[in-house]
Amino acid sequence: MPVDVSDVYDVLADEGLVYGAVFRGMQAAWRRGDEVFAEVALPEEVADAADAFGLHPALLDAALHAIGLLPRADDEGTRLPFAWSGVSLHAVGARALRVRVAPDGRGGVTVDLFDEAGVPVAQVESLSLREMSREQLAVAASATASESLFGVEWVPAQATSDVVGGTWAVLGDSSLGDGGRVFADVDALVASADELPGVVVLECGPVEGGSVPDVVRDQLAGVLGVVQRWVAEERLAGSRLVVVTRGGVGVLGGELVDVRVAPVWGLVRVAQSEFPGRFVLADLPVGAGVEELAAGLG
Incomplete structure (x- = not known):
């Protein structure tokens, strides 16, 4: 069954996930039971950069947006990728993908990626998800949270043991x-x-x-x-x-x-x-x- 994706990024923005133009790659989608199929592509302005990656980050991110089209309860929050297992890359330099996302039976999803000719590009055997509410996403996107970046601080070390003496x-x-x-x-x-x-x-x-x-x-x-x-x-x-x-x-x-x-x-x-x-x-x-x-x- 075809899924209307014309407003998919407006819906995601309402849930607290705002994507820039490069990451708005979903072109079309279909649903069959618990499975979602989608077509995603890189915008023309960054398509030439695909050869610099095994799989362009924006293209992979767009493929994962199909997760949001899976059936979910009305009171269920946004499900975000958390832990990856069984990741395989079969081809590099893809500019467009055909995507299949389906439940893995353990609370997560499997993700299969193919090029436009149906040749396998990548596979994720299991991607566990974590639910976040709109309030949690709002906090994560707030100025306070975005400024909470960790850095490396170097401090002088004092010698507390004799390493030179034959040890x-x-x-x-x-x-x-x-x-x-x-x-x-x-x-x-x-x-x-x-x-x-x-x-x-x-x-x-x-x-x-x-x-x-x-x-x-x-x-x-x-x-x-x-x-x-x-x-x-x-x-x-x-x-x-x-x-x-x-x-x-x-x-x-x-x-x-x-x-x-x-x-x-x-x-x-x-x-x-x-x-x-x-x-x-x-x-x-x-x-x-x-x-x-x-x-x-x-």
């Missing part, structure tokens, strides 16, 4: 100075007869030579290999791996960040969230020695 080790070649034992890799560290140190340092770049993409890829692959080996070794459960970069993050604002090592921070932050207490990130200025590192590990 640390280094993986690979390092310029961090003398005082710690040096091991070629994690396997060499674990194989050592000595008691494993409480702090092990892995120093990253900057790496000279090669294109930036190649350097970034090689460096991330190397760090990922160390991180995976680290969490797989039970004997290292009581040790911390300190991943050190130089110029990989800005602290005071205005500093030049080395894009060759900055991606390491994103990778290790993921590891920190999955394995709390196992990893530390440290960024040192050029020429800084282990004494500066010790201050940040207290």
Whole structure:
């Protein structure tokens, strides 16, 4: 059964969801029982940008607007995407989509996306939804809420433990100075007869030579290999791996960040969230020695 979508964005605005022109991509829709089918497309002014994404964010957002056309009770609030599961991307660069949204039997929905020829573009096995009232949406859109943005604040760290006095080790070649034992890799560290140190340092770049993409890829692959080996070794459960970069993050604002090592921070932050207490990130200025590192590990 065809669904009139001529006023769909006016209805969404009344519920507290206001979309700009780029995100108003729904062209047509149909309903069959609990299923909704829709056609969405990017506006001409941004269609050429589709090739820069696996799936253009505005096109994906427009596809999810079909959720609002699912049957719901009169007193039910607006249902918004909350948690994604089983997401697969089959093709890239789509400018228009055919969409199927249906209940997944667990309170959420499945989303199937196809191009105009019916070729699969993406699939979401389960997208859980959370209900929000108009009042809650109004609060979220208020000036007070929009100004409540979190930021990163850096504060000086005071040394509270002696990291230099033989309690640390280094993986690979390092310029961090003398005082710690040096091991070629994690396997060499674990194989050592000595008691494993409480702090092990892995120093990253900057790496000279090669294109930036190649350097970034090689460096991330190397760090990922160390991180995976680290969490797989039970004997290292009581040790911390300190991943050190130089110029990989800005602290005071205005500093030049080395894009060759900055991606390491994103990778290790993921590891920190999955394995709390196992990893530390440290960024040192050029020429800084282990004494500066010790201050940040207290």
